[in-house]
Amino acid sequence: MRADARKNYEQLLAVAGVVVAEQGADASLREVARRAGVGLGTLYRHFPTREALLEALLHTNFDDLTGRAVDLESSDSPGSALLTWVQDCTRFTTTYHGVTQVMMSAIEDPESPLHTSCVALRTAGGRLLTRAQDAGVARTAMDGTDLFALIAGLAWLCDQPALAPRAEHLFDAIARPALMR
Known part of the structure; x- marks a missing residue:
C-alpha cells in the first residue's frame, strides 16, 4: 500500500x-x-461496506479478547477466569453502541467480514466455559452459543442509559447465577 x-x-x-x-x-x-x-x-x-469498516475497527479488539481468553485458560480458577472474560467482553461491547447487534448478525452470516472474528471470540469463550464446567464450577446446561448470547444480553442492558449506572449490579445478578453453580 x-x-x-x-x-x-x-x-x-x-x-x-x-x-x-x-x-x-x-x-x-x-x-x-x-x-x-x-x-x-x-x-x-x-x-x-459499513461492516468492512467495523471489522477493521473491531478486529484488534476481538483479537485482544480472544488472546485474553487464551491467557485466562491457564489461570488457577476456571470460574473466576470465565467471569472475568465475560465481564471484559461485556465492557468492550458497550464501548461502541449497537455493536452487539452487528456481532450477533455477523456470527450467523459466513459472508460477513466480521464472521471469522466473532466465531473466534465465541470459540475462545466456549473453551473457558468448558474448562469451568469440567472443574464443576459452571452450569453444564450452557454452551458457547449460550455464552455469546448472555454477553450480548448483558451488553444490551448496559447499553441502556437508564440501566448503565447499574451495570455491575446487573452483571452480578445475571451472569453469576446464569454461569456458576
Missing part, C-alpha cells in the same frame, strides 16, 4: 473509532470521512 493510502487508512480507522464510540455502529460514514479529512470515495476504497 502506498504511504499516502496507508496514512488515509490509519486516519480513517482512528476517526472511525471516535465516531462509532460517539454515535454507535450506525454512525454516519460521511461524518467519518469528513473528520478524517478525506472524501467519501477514499473511505469506500478502503472500506467498501
